[in-house]
Amino acid sequence: MYGKRLNQHEFEDFYLPFGGKLRSDNRWVVKAKLIPWDEFEESYSKNFSSNGQGAPSKPVRIALGALIIKERLGTSDEETVEQIRENPYLQYFLGSHAYQEEALFDPSMFVHFRKRFDRATLVSVNERIVQLAMEQEAACSKIADDSDDEEPPSSKNKGKLIIDATCAPSDISYPTDLNLLNEAREKAEAIIDVLHEPRIGQYLKPRTYRRQARKSYLSAAKCRRLSASKRRKAIRKQLGYLRRDLKHIEALSREESLELLSRHQYHNLLVIHELFRQQWQMYSQHSNRIDDRIVSIAQPHIRPIVRGKIKSPTEFGAKLSAAVISGYAFLDNLNWDAYNESTDLIPQVEKYRTRHGFNPESVHADQIYRTRENRDYCKRNDIRLSGPPLGRPPKITPENKTEMAQRKRQQRQDEIDRIEIEGKFGVAKRYYSLGRIMTKLAETSESTIALTFLVMNLKKWLKATFLCLFPEKIMCLMKQTGYVLLQYYCQEQKNMVYAK
DSSP, X not given: OOOOOOOOOOGGGOOOTTTTOOOTTOHHHXXXXXXXXXXXXXXXXXXXXXXXXXXXXXXXXXXXHHHHHHHXXXXXXXXXXXXXXXXXXXXXXXXXXXXXXXXXXXXXHHHHHHHHSOHHHHHHHHHXXXXXXXXXXXXXXXXXXXXXXXXXXXXXXXSEEEXXXXXXXXXXXXXXXXXXXXXXXXXXXXXXXXXXXXXXXXXXXOOOOHHHHHHHHHHXXXXXXXXXXXXXXXXXXXXXXXXXXXXXXXXXXXXXXXXXXXXXXXXXXXXXXXXXXXXXXXXXXXXXXXXXOOXXXXXXXXXXXXXXXXXXXXXXXXEEEEEEETTEEEEEEEESXXXXXXGGHHHHHHHHHHHHXXXXXXXXXXXXXXXXXXXXXXHHTXXXXXXXXXXXXXXXXXXXXXXXXXXXXXXXXXXXXHHHHHHHHHHHHHTSSTTSBOOOSHHHHHHHHXXXXXXXXXXXXXXXXXXXXXXXXXXXXXXXXXXXXXXXXXXXXXXXXXXX
16 A cells, blocks of 8 residues: 655754654663773873874874774765765764864864774773673672572683684785786886976986886786786796886986975885795796785785685785683784784783783684694693594493593583674674775774674673663563564674574
8 A cells, every 4th residue: 555645844844753852772882881082091192292282183083983983884984975965873982072064174083093992902892891891790680699508619710702813805906927917017116207297308217118018917907817828927027127117217316306206206116025026936936926925005014814714715815813801802812913822822811911910721722723732721721612622532332431421511512602702703894984994004904803793792782881870671572572683682693583
C-alpha cells in the first residue's frame, strides 16, 4: 500500500523533537563525561612554546576529540569537520558551550592533531582510559553482587594475557620493480625540467628520451603474461634511463642550486637515488631481496611484511604486536621493519605486571610464540603458556586417561580464548581504519594505528557504562519487545537479536 506523502513544511515550522536540549543518555554525551580531558592537558601542552607568541592553539579536548570522532565515524578529514558542524552532540563532545553554525577548525588541522598526539602519547592515553574502565566495571560488579561471602584467597598470578601480531597495510599500489622504476624516472624528469627552467634560451635541454622510455615501459606493462626474460630486459632499460636522468641532475646541480626544487621534489630525489642503488644491486646480482627495500617513493618508510596468508602473502605497512586483557586491547609494539613477534612475549608479560602488579595466570598465543626461551620464562614465573608441550605426546594408559582428557580440554579452551584477539583485529580492520592506513607520514600513521585501539576500548567502555548507568531502560526495552537485547549491548561482533 502506498500512502500519499504530504509536502514538507517551511524551514521555520520544522519540528525539533529534542526541544533545543541534548539528551543525557546520548553516546557522545556519556563518552564526553567518561574521558578525563584535563589529565591529558600536560602532555598536549608540550607541543607549544611558552613565550606567548603565535596564533592561539586548539585545546586538548578539540584535538583529541576530533581524532576520536574521525576514527569512530570512519570519515575523511573534510567530512569529519562537516559532521561536527552539523551535529550538536559532536560539538558538545568537543567542549562547546553552545551550538555553532560555523566550522570549529579547518580540515588541515587534522595533520597537526596527529603530530601532536604521537604514538607514545596515545598509548598512555589508552592505558589511562582502560584503567578507569576497569575500575568502573569492578565497582559495578561489586554493587551488583549482594552476597557477603568472602572472596577466595587469591593466587600469585591472576588473569589472562592474549597476544598476537598483525600488519596494518598502508594505502599504496602493489609495488613491482618495473612500476617503481618508471615512477622514479618520471619524477626525475620533472626535477630536470625545474632545474633547466632558468637556462631556457641559453643552453639545450638535456636529452632524457622520455617518449622512448614511456613506450618501452608500456610495451612490457600491457603484456598479459610477461616472461622473466622480457621483464628483466624491461627493467634493464628503465635502469638505463634512470641512470641517465640522475647524471643530468648531478650536472645541473653544479650550475643551478637545488633550492629551486620544492621540499617534496627534494625528498623524492633522495629516495630515487636509494631506489636506483637497490634496484641496480638486485639486477646485477640476480636477486629479489635486499635489506630496507623501498616499495613506495612517496612513503619510503614502508616495508614488505611477509605473512604467508592465502589472501595476501605479503602486505606493505607496519607490523604491530597487541595484547588483549579483560576485553581491552593494547598496542605493545609497532615497527616498520619485519621482525619475529616471539621476542615480544616477555616484554608483554612485563607490561602486564606493570599494569596490574602481578603476572598473568596464563598466556594465550599461537605456535610462533612457543619458543624454548619463552617456555622457560613462563615456567620460572609459574605462567601457563597455551599449546601442547614439547616432545612426543605420551601414550594414553588407563592411569593417565583422565589427565590426558583434561589436558586436551584445556588446550582446546586455550585456543578458544585466543580467538578474542583475532576478533579484535577483524573489528579494527573492517570497522575501523587498521585495514588501510590512509595517512602518508610515518609518525601520523603510527598515531592512526594507536588511535584505533583507543577508540575500540572507548566503545567497549561505553557499552559497559550503559549497562551500569541505565539498567532500567534496558530492562524496559526487553519487556516491551520480548527479545533478549542484552546480548546486543554486551557483544560488539554479534549484531543479531536472540528470540525468547
